[in-house]
Amino acid sequence: xxxxxxxxxxxxxxxxxxxVIGRKNWMFSVSQAGARTSAMYYSLLISARENGLSPYEYxxxxxxxxxxxxxxxxxxxxxxxxxTSDKLPLELYVSKSEKQEQxxxxxxxx
Numbered sequence: 001x002x003x004x005x006x007x008x009x010x011x012x013x014x015x016x017x018x019x020v021i022g023r024k025n026w027m028f029s030v031s032q033a034g035a036r037t038s039a040m041y042y043s044l045l046i047s048a049r050e051n052g053l054s055p056y057e058y059x060x061x062x063x064x065x066x067x068x069x070x071x072x073x074x075x076x077x078x079x080x081x082x083x084t085s086d087k088l089p090l091e092l093y094v095s096k097s098e099k100q101e102q103x104x105x106x107x108x109x110x
Contacts, residue, residue: 015049015050016046019042019046044083045059047082047083047084048083050083051083051084052093052094053083053088053093054093054094057091057092058083058088058092061081061088061089061092062081065081066078066081075087
């Protein structure tokens, strides 16, 4: 056993709960491509939240950077825009008090 690992997977279960609850609403996607795109966006947002980023602020940043990728003053590559990148601005991160509130009320988003 490794003492650094969590005993349960409750955190992972809680993070996907809103998706499971909303699954019936998304069951009737118009196409497979639409369903795949929805899954990618959802995965990106949950990854942002799990990495301490504000989902809304993160998306505003990504959509502002992506069209100008590689130009001076913008992100150099898509990997710089991922939620795990160390090149993201500090203002995208959620404060400690906001993070605690998200953990208490995970279904209430910005």
